Amino acid sequence: MEVDGGGDESAAAAMADPGRGKKRPPSPSTPPTPSDDGEDSDDSCAVSDEEEEEDEDEGEEDQEGMHRPFTVDDFPRLSSDHSAQTEARYRFPDLRLQGPLPLILFRAFNDPLTDKRRHWFGSDYRLDDESEINVNSARTVDCLNGCRCHSMNLLQLIDLKISGYRHTQPGRAKIFGFFAVRDDLEPLRNYVFRHAIDNYEAVSVKPKTLEVFALQAVHCLNSNSVFGLKTHLRLRDEPKPKGGTLIEGCTEFTNILRSTSFTETVRLYGEKCGLGVKFLLLVNAVQATVDVEIIHSPACGLNLKLYAKTSGFSDVLRLFRGVAQSSHKISSVVAVVRRSHLDLCIEGSPADIDLGEKLPCTRWEHRFGAGFHGTVEEVVKLGDFTTISVKVTWKAVSKLPP
DSSP states (O other): OOOOOOSOHHHHHHHSOTTTTSBOOOBOOBOOOOOTTSSOOTTOOOOOHHHHHHHHHHHHHHHOSSSOOOOTTTOOOOOSOHHHHHHHHHHOTTTTTSSSEEEOOBOOTTOTTOOGGGOSSTTTTTTTOOOBOOTTTOOOOOOTTOOOEEOEEEEEEEEEEEESOOOOSSSOEEEEEEEEEEESSSOSBEEEEEEOGGGOEEEOBOSSEEEEOOOSOOOOEESSEEEEEEEEEEOTTOSSOSSOEEEEEEEEEOOOOOSSOEEEEEEEEOSSOEEEEEEEEEEEEEEEEEEEEEEEOOTTOEEEEEEEEETTOOOOEEEEEEEEOTTOEEEEEEEEETTSEEEEEEEEEEOOOSOSSOOOOEEEEEEEEOOSSOEEEEEEEETTTEEEEEEEEEEOSEEOOO
16 A cells, blocks of 8 residues: 655645634635536535436436346345355346445344354454444544654445335335444444434435435544444334344455545345445545534524535535534544545525425535644634534544654
């Protein structure tokens, strides 16, 4: 792996933004308007729900041809037994051609049928320890005695998608459960998707797929990582789920050795559905901690969307979508290639108060240059009644030995 920089504070400072560490005056916001040619700019972070659906529909059409995508009717259903997972490539020879790259779904560490002493990678990632890691407790590099920071390959999750499940209930699907990740540098649970049964995520259903997008930010991961998941579906307003678990198990990403950054989608196949995981592998990357605080919002609340793009890739990271009030804080961590940038986009409008009309939406966008150290703060004005503080702090995940 190529090692970029490290150990030279002056070089890092030269690459840094000259305003780093200083609070700037409020940045003006502009209403979202299309470009002169009727298309959005390539640098725009904003993605509407309609655009997302159009992009996905076009993607499905592109896959049709010699090897059409799996449908709900012929979708492979596999148990988490290791022999069933490994034999699937022979039972379904077109598994790699009719969908994303398949990964083996191992039994969950806490599965009653699992011998915890002989789990495939239980000891490597300390799966017996269910302690949680979050943005505030993530490891940092101590440079008090001299900077030895260097960049490394990092994984950045983009979204999750449940596919191949036949949803027979009317309306949106109510998803709850968890999807957690941990790496071999700091093997503690980092929740990407985590909802209790009474705090389910309601998602729209398409004929072929049931989608779940991660609303919580992902901690930057080493390229050796393990994913654990357990997802349920709540039917109607029943107090308990019916039909058991949708998909449960774990898998490992390891030895992803590439010389350039890339985006990839993989899929885990369970007994009732599949789970697609889209991610970025960023070569020579550092981490950006994004702290957003609502300083002032309309009395009715603020419909807030926080998006990001990293390192020049077009994939949109959905860091937050929901209603926020004054004093609400959002913390996210995003991996960024060392000599690249992080694009942030904030969209906000007064929360719907049943006026029967669409309220105006205001958008703010900004680009932050990557670095080993430093903090950049922005004060954002969205309209006349909303003020938001944005702080981006740069950190290295690893350092060179003394």
